[in-house]
Amino acid sequence: MTSPYRDLHDSYVSNKRTSTGCVTVAVAVGCLTVLGILLAIAVLERPKSPKNHETLPQDAGEGNFSTDQCRMALVESIPLHVKYKANVTLGIPLEKVWKDLLSMATEQMDVASFYWTLTGEDINVNSSSDLPGRDILEQFEALPSRNISVRVVTSVPSIPNNSTDLKILREKGVQVRKVNFGRLTKGVLHSKFWIVDRKHLFIGSANMDWRSLTEVKELGVVIYNCSSLAEDLHKIFQSYWVMGRPNSSLPEPWPPQYDTAINQDHPLVVKADNVSSRLFLSGSPPSFCPLSRTQDLEAILSIISGARHFIDVAVMEYFPTTRFLRPRRYWPAIDDAIRTAAFERQVKIRMLISCGRDSDPAMLPFLESLASIHSPSHNISIQIKLFIVPVGNQSDIPYSRVNHNKFMVTDKVAYVGTSNWSADYFSTTAGVGLVVSQHAPHAEWKTEALQSQLSAVFNRDWHSQYAVHLADLGHHPDCALSRG
Structure with a gap:
């Protein structure tokens, strides 16, 4: 079975993965070569309009002002048996948010997810920890009987499993389309989001999987009463929906109805709970x-x-290469940006990378290369830790017990996405990101800001017993990157 949490789609390419290619490339990681930069640029298939990468949302001169309240909240799923110290910041439980959104729906529900496995039988596992997933599936089944239109898009080819979720939902009246990204782009549909009544939305790392509720560490954002942003996300959903038709082909260019007025240069400007926010969706x-x-x-x-003081990154996988396309290519786009920020601007970098039993050991040389630059005496700060979720007595549940987060927070911006950080996720695979920049006029209101909450969550994890410095890893039975 392919791992849903390493998010691999090796079955969509003809050649098998080998760790040799990654280790060989790792020798070059320390050098920022012109060739590497050209390869990174070549990965992107569509030419972009010129952008100034120094222009951050809060610096933009123009914006789309909205009267929507756009109440935002951090959402988390903490795996069973993972315990933190008292009085730490925790997001709203994912299960609660999903159930709230299901109960709030009155007209329409659109969901994009890589795959669906909401019961233990889907993966041949008998575990009581799938009960929340079963409950969610039952509530989805009931939506059409409440005269709510439900549309679901997922990926084809999907992860091989025995899941009957989508068959059951179809029988209940849910419309389902599977998008063949393998044919269209040589990738997969990896986005994970909900749109409810065109005014509430959820974006995050969680697939429609019972393990996302109880066995995997997830993070996302729920936004209530934000029609402007929900309508914008609906355009992305609609692009998947139309490409789910038989024999569909990518339009070039996309018709005007898919255009957006909300982007990096013109973010949506909203004010709620004493906090002013500028936000947009990336794709x-x-x-x-x-x-x-x-x-x-x-x-x-x-x-x-745009960061000036710190950059904190939490992501499941980090590879400055292609992962699934053949032949493999070095891809230093993000790696170069991180090194430049640390070296030229003395921005403090902290990276929290997931390590589980199914992590790819070929990632280790790239992380070690970044960590080797750390030199406090020269004001260069790049620290890397591995977040290891203890397996305990859950070893019979495959592809679980992992930190599946995909977010970044800086002194200026919060970013929550659905993609791991390697070339394919940005060149061939469908994903979305939410970018939020906020301003609170009074210090006591800053704790209400999503940025502050996300930063607190990162610090909580960074200083927890589950985070291990790369240099201190040694042998760890629950981490495939460990030595020995």
Whole structure:
């Protein structure tokens, strides 16, 4: 079975993965070569309109002002048996948010997810920890009987499993389309989001999987009463929906109805709970983005280049290469940006990378290369830790017990995405990102800001017992990157 949490789609390419290619390339990681940069640029299939990567949302001179309240909240799923110290910041439980959104729906529900496995039988596992997933599936089944239109898009080819979720939902009246990204872009549909009544939305790392509720560490954002942003996300959903038709082909360019007025240069401006926010959605792959849509990679590079004091990154996988396309290519776009920020601007970098039993050991040389630059005496700070979720007595549940987060927070911007950080996720695979820049006029209101909450969550994890410095890893039975 292919791992849903390493998010691999090796079955969509003809050649098998080998760790040799990654280790060989790792020798070159320390050097920022012109060739490497050209290769990174070549990965993007669609030419972009010129952008100034120093222009951050809060610096933009113009914006789309909205009267929507756009109440935002951080959402998390903490795996069973993972315990933190008292009085730490925790997001709203994912299960609660999903159930709230299901109960709030009155007209329409649109969901994009890589795959669906909401019961233990889907993966031949008998575990009581799938009960929340079963409950969610039952509530989805009931939506059509409440006269709510439900549409679901997922990926084809999907992860091999015995899941009957989508068959059951179809029988209940849910419309389901599977998008063959393998044919369209040589990638997969990896986005994970909900749109409810065109005014509430959820974006995050969680697939429609019972393990996302109880066995995997997830993070996302729920936004209530934000029609402007929900309508914008609906354009992305609609692009998947139309490409789910038989024999569909990518339009070039995309018709005007897919254009957006909300992007990096013109963010949506809202004020709620004493906090002013500028936000926009980014997308990938380039072939699915109209020129007006900020690409996901473009947003990430802009955030990194705009940081002045710190950059904190939590992501499951980090590879400055292609992962699934053949032949493999070195891809230093994000890696170069991180090194430049640390070296030229003395920005403090902290990276929290997931390590589980199914992590790819070929990632280790790249992380070690970044960590080797750390030199406090020269004001260069790049620290890397591995977040290891203890397996305990859950070893019979495959592809679980992992930190699946995909977010970044800086002194200026918060970013929550659906993609791991390697080339394919930004060039061929569908993903979305939410970029939020906030201002609170009074210090006591800053704790209400999503940026502050996200920063507190990162610090909580960074200083927890589950985070291990790369240099201190040694042998760890629950981490495939460990030595020995």
